[in-house]
Every structure is written in structure tokens, then in C-alpha cells.
């Protein structure tokens with residue numbers, strides 16, 4: 001974590017202050033908007049409504065409708081507005097109401113934002129952020145529950161960030177806003193109400209993986225909500241005498257291979273866990289990086305994946321739960337892997 | 341009165357509107373009681389637009405629906421028990437519990453599905469229209485969408501293609517004044533959404549969406565035009581949703597007074613009064629009709645509650661044909 005000297009006076013930090021993940025995002029937006037007049041928000045129902053998940057909340061009352069700007073339902077234009085503003089001196093933060101609707105904005109993000117700097121010979125920068133609430137678990141069914149991060153991790157020119165904790169939600173978002181490149185920040189709908197300690201001052205987190213828990217027997221590599229489930233699984237496994245390390249990837253592109261490979265080398269057993277569908281999911285990339293690395297010689301078992309089933313997300317609660325890894329699934333898979 | 345609106349059809353239209361209202365009220369109750377997972381979008385206040393539009397269709401015609409689709413589905417003749425079962429995520433539901441409130445499809449009944457993607461149905465409607473044209477089938481596809489959907493690129497692409505190929509499509513916009521919190525007055529540079537039809541050289545009409553007769557008349561003309569090979573029409577039905585957009589809505593963008601004013605224009609009260617005045621129906625008969633509808637809804641809930649949950653082991657079965 002890098003603490004930054006803020007332009008304005010801040011209150012004395014109470015280190016134990018807790019916020020929800022949603023509040024932490026709002027605080028990042030508020031503090032960055034106060035600090036930098038170029039930062040503005042754009043999206044559907046982010047103003048008076050406060051955002052579909054209440055993330056932008058009251059920001060419109062502090063910053064007004066120009067800087068917390070509601071648009072008609074027009075995702076391609078939302079992304080395009082961000083691109084156009086970013087290349088001409090602004091720092092837009094766009095909200096795509098549910099990450100699924102990024103399918104309508106992909107042209108501007110993938111063909112335009114991601115490629116401009118390179119195509120134009122490095123003559124331009126696209127400092128924009130797209131915030132995308134994703135994931136399942138809320139009964140929102142097939143078109144409102146997807147985990148599409150791997151699509152964007154496939155695109156050179158984009159950065160792809162997935163915070164798992166409230167303090168990362170703030171620090172990674174501030175880093176994304178200050179990044180001179182287009183950054184896709186996938187938030188998880190189930191995390192919005194989770195609480196954690198969040199520093200009051202402005203700070204950035206590096207777009208790098210971190211070890212959330214150290215252990216000797218096995219590494220769980222996860223991101224987003226699966227980090228929380230992996231940590232819970234690690235607790236349960238500890239009671240059985242299995243000592244689990246948990247690596248939170250945090251950023252898929254650029255990927256911090258060193259942290260992942262280092263952990264794999266130490267424990268010799270790796271289970272990669274994500275919610276996104278297994279085939280073509282980012283876990284395949286992580287596994288490949290590990291087996292291609294010097295960690296290969298230290299592996300005691302095949303590197304394994306636990307991921308979403310090969311299906312759209314169903315509506316029924318029991319089906320929905322069964323479609324993506326739960327804590328008990330992680331525990332079972334980890335236990336089996338340790339015995340291999 | 342339209343000649344084809346026989347007393348019998350009018351009575352049945354009123355009953356369909358009552359069914360929609362009662363279904364939505366029950367859906368809301370079930371949600372409040374924690375019996376339903378997820379969210380829902382209620383169409384209370386918009387019953388005349390759903391029923392009036394579908395009244396102009398033949399049974400073999402198609403509709404495409406939206407996230408606010410319970411009313412369209414009922415209007416097209418869906419079984420209330422299977423709808424309720426879907427809403428409650430049961431195996432006996434229209435989508436075997438996989439789709440839920442936002443994705444109810446009654447394919448055999450010509451409802452090609454509700455859609456969770458705003459404007460997602462418009463391009464599909466154009467495809468259905470093309471398919472009818474290619475197969476020389478005299479069927480029409482009516483696609484419902486909201487005012488908000490008219491600002492997606494898909495709306496413009498769909499209208500243009502349907503117009504140049506004269507496809508048998510009716511674009512039926514339910515303008516309920518809001519797309520979530522975005523007011524129509526802030527989202528459109530024009531007074532009427534139907535003005536957009538001019539850009540694609542097709543007829544555009546705006547009607548009182550809370551007046552069943554007006555909706556029917558506009559839809560009947562559009563359907564006849566589509567069926568006879570003269571291409572699409574854009575209909576804008578002006579209406580209002582009484583409830584919040586979904587369960588997360590705190591109604592911060594509109595006033596209680598505005599909501600109350602629109603409740604004065606209740607499409608069901610209006611049609612009931614008109615049918616009684618026209619001698620189509622007696623007051624006692626109307627009351628009995630409503631009582632019968634409530635019994636149907638209760639039976640639908642009982643059917644859903646007695647139905648089994650889907651089996652997680654079969655989850656991947658329906659991914660491919």
C-alpha cells in the first residue's frame with residue numbers, strides 16, 4: 001500500500017475504521033474527485049438513484065449532475081464517452097450497471113480504448129476506468145450474473161483488476177483512476193456489503209498479487225469473491241491440520257507471475273479457484289504460467305482448477321449455488337489435492 | 341369501437357388485465373415473504389398496453405418481451421401456474437426454474453421470451469420477421485420494449501433493417517416515463533418517441549397506453565400492415581409503472597404526487613367503467629370476474645409451491661440442443 005500526500009487536509013486516521021466494500025469504492029471516488037477536477041463519473045442511474053447497487057450513493061449531491069452524470073441506456077456510448085474524454089484531458093470513471101452489459105460496450109473498450117495508444121505509436125494515453133459489478137449469487141439469472149474478466153484479460157492494452165476486500169476496493173480503484181491506461185475494475189455484487197478496515201487517507205494499492213495467508217501444504221490462487229471463500233476454506237482445513245496459503249491475484253493483466261510462482265514453489269501444490277466458467281477461464285492461464293516456470297520442478301502434484309460449471313448462471317437458488325465453487329467445494333478439492 | 345372488439349373479447353381483455361394485476365400483486369407478496377430469490381419488475385399500471393397490443397395478434401403470431409414481462413406473457417395466454425412456478429424457481433415452470441422472472445418464455449404460445457438485456461429483443465424481432473418473410477408465413481412479430489430501450493443502438497439498427505426489408509414486425513414501445521431513474525424528458529430530445537419512425541420512413545403513432553381501446557386500434561392497424569407485407573410500425577404507448585423499477589428502487593427521482601396522479605388513470609378501472617357504461621358487462625359480473633381471477637392466482641401459487649425444485653445434477657443438460 002502506498003500512502004499519498006493528499007492535497008487537502010485529512011482527518012487523523014483511525015486505523016480500525018471499517019467500511020463496506022461499496023462504501024470504500026464511494027470513498028475512493030469521493031476523495032479522488034475532490035483531489036482531481038478531471039475525475040468524473042458516468043453511467044446509468046448513478047446520480048439521484050445512487051447506482052443500482054448504491055455504490056455512487058450521495059455523490060451527486062456533493063459533485064453535481066455534471067460530474068456524476070446519468071446517461072440514457074446506451075452502453076456503447078458510455079464507453080465511448082469515457083474514451084473520448086480520456087484522450088482529451090479528463091479522467092472518466094464509467095459504471096456499467098451490471099458487468100454483463102459490457103457486451104454492448106465491448107467495441108469501444110476492445111477495439112478503441114485498448115488499442116489507441118499502440119496504434120498511434122504511443123502518442124496518446126487513455127486514462128479511463130470502467131467499473132463492472134459482476135458475478136452470481138443474487139438470483140439475477142443468466143444475463144445479470146456472469147464473470148467475463150477473462151475476455152478482457154485477453155486484450156493487450158487493457159488492465160483488469162478484481163478487488164476482494166474493502167481496502168483493496170478503495171486502493172486499487174484509486175490506482176486505476178491514476179493509471180494512464182484503460183482499467184477494467186470488476187467488482188463482485190456479493191462483496192458490496194462485506195466489511196473491513198479501510199484507511200481514511202488516500203492510498204493506492206499496486207496492481208499486483210498478494211499473499212493473504214501463508215501456509216506450507218498447498219496454495220489456493222483466487223481472486224474476487226473466491227479469495228474470501230478460499231480464506232474460509234483455509235480456516236476449515238487448518239482445523240484438519242492442512243496448512244494453506246492463499247494468493248489473491250488482484251490483477252489479471254498485467255499478471256504478477258512472480259508472486260504466484262513463488263508460492264507454488266514453496267508449497268508444491270496449487271489449486272486455482274475462480275467463479276468464471278472453467279473452459280477459457282483465466283485459471284487456465286495461471287496454471288500454464290506455473291507449469292512453464294521454474295516452479296514446475298517443485299510441484300508435488302498436478303496444478304488443478306476449481307471453477308464455474310459449463311453453464312449459464314441459473315435462476316433457482318440451489319442450482320445457482322451449484323454452478324460456482326462454494327467453500328465446501330474448495331475444502332474438498334484442496335483436501336484431495338493434498339492427498340495426491 | 342373497433343368492429344372486431346366484440347363484447348366477448350372485451351370482457352376477456354378486462355379479465356386478462358385483472359389477471360396481470362393480481363399476478364403482480366401476488367409476485368410482490370411472495371417476494372416480501374422471502375419466498376423468491378432475485379429481483380422482479382412489476383407491470384402494475386401498464387396492463388392495458390400489454391393486453392391491447394396482444395389483442396390485435398392471432399394466436400400463431402409472436403411476441404418478444406422485456407424484463408417487465410409478466411403482463412406480456414399473461415396477455416399472450418400463458419398458464420398462470422407454470423408462470424408462478426417459474427417465478428418461484430420450480431422444475432414445472434416455463435423454463436424449469438432456470439430462467440426466473442426476467443426470462444419467462446412460453447415458446448409454444450408464441451412468446452419467444454422475456455429479456456434481461458434492455459433492447460435485446462428488437463434485433464431478434466427483426467430476425468423473426470425475416471424468417472416469416474423467407475418462409476412465406478403470414479405471421480407477425482410484435483416486440484415490446486421500454487422507453488429506455490429506444491436509446492440503445494439496437495433500436496435504431498433494428499428499425500432500419502425492418503423498414504428497408506418491409507418485415508412483418510410491430511415495434512411496441514411502452515413509454516412509462518422512466519427508464520429506471522432516467523426520465524423520458526431528460527433522455528429524449530423529441531417530444532414523442534414515435535417521431536423516430538420518421539427517420540426510418542415507417543409509421544409512428546403515440547397512443548394513450550392506459551386506454552385499451554386506443555392501444556388495440558393502433559396495434560390492429562400495425563399488425564394488418566405488417567401482415568399484408570407493408571412493413572413495420574412504431575407504436576408508442578404512454579403509460580406509467582406504479583411500483584419502483586425493481587426492489588432496489590427508493591423512488592427518489594419522482595414524487596408521490598406524480599404516482600398518485602397516474603393511479604387516477606388506472607387502466608383497469610377505466611376499462612371496467614367503460615364496459616359497464618357500454619352495457620358490455622354488469623358491475624356484479626365484473627366483481628365475480630375479479631374474484632375468479634384471485635382464485636386462479638391462488639391455485640397458481642399452490643401449484644408452484646407443490647412443485648419440485650430442479651435437480652442440480654441436471655444443470656448442464658439444457659446448455660446445448
Ligand SMILES: Cc1ncc(C[n+]2csc(CCOP(=O)(O)OP(=O)(O)O)c2C)c(N)n1
Nearest residue numbers: 101408456457458486487488489518519520
Ligand atoms: C443493456 C442493458 N443496460 C442496462 C440494463 C439495466 N436496466 C434494466 S431495466 C432498465 C430500465 C429500462 O427502462 P425501459 O426500457 O424504459 O423499461 P421499463 O423498466 O421502464 O419497463 C435498466 C437500466 C439492462 N438490463 N440491460
Ligand SMILES: [Mg+2]
Nearest residue numbers: 486487518519
Ligand atoms: Mg420505461
